[in-house]
Amino acid sequence: MPPTNTCISCLEEIKSGAKRCPHCHQIQSVLHSLNTNSKFLWLVVASLVALLFYALYTALTFDPQHQKLNPPILSNPTLIAIDTNAGPFITCFGHIENPNKERLNSVFLQAKFYDSSGEEIDRIMHKFEMTLRGGLALDTRIRGGAAHLPGRYNSCDIQVLEYK
Numbered sequence: 173m174p175p176t177n178t179c180i181s182c183l184e185e186i187k188s189g190a191k192r193c194p195h196c197h198q199i200q201s202v203l204h205s206l207n208t209n210s211k212f213l214w215l216v217v218a219s220l221v222a223l224l225f226y227a228l229y230t231a232l233t234f235d236p237q238h239q240k241l242n243p244p245i246l247s248n249p250t251l252i253a254i255d256t257n258a259g260p261f262i263t264c265f266g267h268i269e270n271p272n273k274e275r276l277n278s279v280f281l282q283a284k285f286y287d288s289s290g291e292e293i294d295r296i297m298h299k300f301e302m303t304l305r306g307g308l309a310l311d312t313r314i315r316g317g318a319a320h321l322p323g324r325y326n327s328c329d330i331q332v333l334e335y336k
């Protein structure tokens with residue numbers, strides 16, 4: 173028995189591959205069979221559109237200059253907390269290194285200060301942009317007025333907020 177299909181119009185059984193129904197003469201269109209898979213088709217179309225937008229987004233936001241640069245490496249954070257005539261004053265010294273061959277044109281740093289239990293009690297943002305030649309390492313310090321008495325400060329560390 174040859175394989176059969178159902179007519180798209182009258183639903184009579186017809187030979188598989190028949191272009192026209194022998195009962196009602198309806199043309200068995202390819203579009204109709206695609207239509208029955210319309211959910212799948214929409215899924216494919218939606219995926220393609222999403223992919224297109226994603227490609228467009230990455231193309232527009234891709235920054236090759238920023239992409240290849242590694243962040244500067246900070247080490248040896250050292251705290252000094254003192255009393256001055258103007259009030260308590262804290263400094264976090266550190267060592268900063270540019271691991272890239274290229275120059276880092278702007279590095280924004282931030283120092284966090286901790287008490288003896290390790291809780292953060294103060295934070296100072298670096299106020300100026302710093303430039304670092306490729307491969308260069310240097311000492312840096314971030315300092316400012318303290319929110320607490322010097323005795324409460326126990327340690328600090330320096331983080332990179334932004335670099336490019």
Ligand SMILES: [Zn+2]
Nearest residue numbers: 179182193196
């Ligand atoms: Zn038919």
